Amino acid sequence: MSSPKTQEQLAQEKQLVAATAAGWVRDGMVLGLGTGSTAAPFIELLGQRVREEGLRIQATATSKASDELARRVGIPMVEPRRGLRFDLTVDGADELDTQLRLIKGGGGALLREKVIATASDYLLIVADSSKAVAQLGRFPLPLEVVPFALPWVMDAVAALGGAPIVRVNKLKPDELAQSDQGNLLVDCHFEAIADPQALAQQLQPIPGLVEHGLFLGLARAAVVVQGEAVQVLRPGLAAVAATTFADLP
Template identity: 80%
Template sequence: MSASSSASLQNQEKHLAATTALRWVRDGMTLGLGSGSTAALFIRELGERVRAGLRIQATATSQASEDLAREVGIPLLEPRRGLRFDLTVDGADELDAQLCLIKGGGGALLREKVLATASDYLLIVADSSKAVAQLGHFPLPLEVVPFALPWVLDAVAALGGAPVVRADKQKAGELAKSDQGNLLVDCHFEVITTPVELARQLQSIPGVVEQGLFLGLARAAVVAQGGQAWVWRAGLEPAAADSFAALP
């Protein structure tokens, strides 16, 4: 398959996953809106439903997603005490059969994890390229306080993570920063055999604001492969999304 054909298929899968996720949305819900290309497609589709009369409110995991939600007419909520989300729909950089995730490739991992933990139901949307047998090939992101960066790099290197400080793709010579003004570090572990232990080790490093392992948070994932969307749930065989008329 040519590169252009592969990219076209991937885009089709992303759109299928995003539109399938709308089956989980109900009138009156409070939603968390994820970040990334597949989540952006979901936000656009959700905006169409809102313009057609769907009543929901939402909070976004990134400034880019917030701007898009506002553009398509989704009513937005500011963070406040007691606010919880009926459903958050977000993407992933990698996911395995137990719904362990690597997230943060777009730099929004802190806000993504905040909303995920404030949600009653986290639904992941992904194309087939994000599904892996074992986490680790995709670099694991960290959000790091700038002052602590040298010591964080030393600590991650000692864990075998081959850390690389992320450069800003839009501003030559500058480092990438999160919406909170923190630096982003990509850790190249290649294979993560004990994600729970690694998450604990990374989170214990002073200066690491958040790490991109999302464990025990996702309730389900919609994974599109070719022309079929599948619902993944931990410990269960994937099921065709067409068999779910309501939130499982």
């Protein structure tokens, strides 16, 4: 069994997959910009193309942090509006399985991430090799919850075996973490999710649970590093080298 990769190696992988995805963006695209440690270098590299190549794009971000980064590197941003669709959204994931079912929301942006993913013609995931798993669930499943409903949501999730824990603000440990919408974040420790679709259906109707971090049937492809090569994974298909991939709209 190979030893776990170092943080430096994983950071290099993030840069590789981000650069690959940034190279696929075409003139005239309207983009959704993800959130997190792999989406950030993608945004930076995309801004570099805008500045140096004159790439003409517009974008909407899944978080305030990504929006600020995108504006800082020179990407023209558009506000949400009726009829707005994205040609391509590039985002990270906390876990992804062989069917490209995802757990997302470790950065607390799961609601906006799912809104933009659903409004996209193509969702492309960029992830380092540590995010690819045989079964979802080792990474705690995030939930976004209306503050008033928190006690009842916690009870309902505990009854499902989720061992919920309210997320604390990392910078201010005496405060609870909040999403950009002012909702609370709850991390559910299922350890293993045998049937993600069934769990999603159980979570969806809980009153006060605004959104869950299971992203099912949304990702069209994922760019990951396997071995030393950048590869593209798609649901039900064999992995292909990123250099041969030509499936984007």
